[in-house]
Amino acid sequence: MDLQNMNPSSLKSRFATRFLRALTKINAQKPISSSSSREIFQRYRRIKVAADKSMAYSVRSRRSWSRATLWRLRTRSPRSRLATLARRSSVKTRTTRAASHGATVVDRKSHGKENKEDGGVEAEELRELVPGGEAMDLCNLLDETAHYIKCLTTQVQVMRTIANLYSLH
């Protein structure tokens, strides 16, 4: 942990940088003297999105799950025209990327899930959890899961530290 902190371009510091920047932006937008639950909920959503986005951007496009997360975040934006355009172009790139990773969406849909014993029911659950996991065979899924777990733990650590520092004052 300390070693990662020493390295300013480690995953942890990249994520922390981005997340803090986003957090300050969110905090600067609305002064939080008002404590209506709805506003708090909105802020919570924004912070959560910022956390996921920061993590995905810190990982860039090197991982399927980060690409899937970024794509999801982009298409979830309220700008529907841009969203549909992004979706059309992203679907092509996503399937080609998935194909290049050794699994094709077409195969999965045509052959059904029973033919390939890809780890069974639990693997399906895992696919739902890990972003972008639907189009992966078990081997790549486990790979992505390992990296995803690592990034999630980093995220939790940084966020916990920030929350502790906030609550101290």
Add this chain to the structure above:
Amino acid sequence: MNRALPEMLQCSDMTVLQRQRARLKWQTEQLRQQNYFCELSGVFTSQTGFQQGGLMNGAGGGDSVLSNMGMSRQLKPDPGLETAWPELGKINMGFGSCGYGNGPSFDMNHAISRTSSCPPAVAAAVGSKPVEVKGNSEKMGSAVGRESFKKRKVEKLQNSKVVAEDEYKRIKASEEEEEESKITGPNTIKISNNKKQNSGDTSKDNSKVSEVQKPDYIHVRARRGQATDSHSLAERVRREKISERMKYLQDLVPGCNKITGKAGMLDEIINYVQSLQRQVEFLSMKLATVNPSLDFNIDNLYAKEEFPSCTTNFPTVGMAPEMTNHSPFLQFNPIQQVVSGCGVEMGMGMGMNSSDMALRRTISAPVSIPDASFLNTTCFTGPQQQIQPSAPWEVELQNLYNVAFTDTIEASDLEMEM
């Protein structure tokens, strides 16, 4: 001793066990002569694989003769050979289940490991040997086993590196299995079972192998002649990859040491991922509710969290912005092009930082006193305190620019992190 093995293999009156022992000794001796330190370099080329295969095939060639004489089960690896690498594992198995005990098995395993991990050195050194041994085995030979395994060897030597690596890992896995269990009757059956599952590929010649010395293993082995080779090979490779990844995940997920089996592990992994995601949600809710009007803390906790150690790397950070900006480049960006391009980046960074610095200073000005408690760790003097929060900030921003420019840093980081 170098010549002794082929000659010994030629002697038909030696028993199988003696031949195997001789081969073990010969191989370990051969390998000990080599350089052992190209460890897991991942340089498994098909050419070296060929030479490795040549070495092993030569050694196994003697076995083919023996089996055709109906003496040995150890032929089984040999005609079942599909790549150079599975043969290593199969010889493993053969020796293991012969009931040699852990010692020679270890030797064989280590020998094979060394063989597989030092392809250039070994291949270079034993380049002549396999030819010689093969020549001898050809002289000895009955054609059936050898022709079949030679054919398969030639086909399968175009396999990719991945197969070689996977085979190597499987060999390591079977090594571990052997270490764990003693060579007794039922345990060896278990080993044979495991190895049978690990090395699921088969050939028709395997079914030819009849009962030999240890009848309690034969049931396991005889069942192996089922699927076609390429399919089972791919299956085996895939299974090896999956089990390797499951092991890695077992290390990542805490408290998974007792759980064996894919389903249980997957359940644990799913639970862990869900709990992590829930923690992220909880923490973001917490951050949303905490009163964030303490904006000045951002720089504080940024400095405290990120660069207490980082600033110690830059003892000159308080002196001049240019000095500050130079040192991170030189320290974080060993890549020449980045250093050469840092003039451009510094320009950008400086432009950005001037506005940021102004902002930071206005924010942190009223609260310089509480800042001191955080910044004492970096042992900076008073007048520099206002620069202090921004200095790591601008350092980090410039690093971000550099990172954006150079993807190789990202690659190396991710490699390290993985």
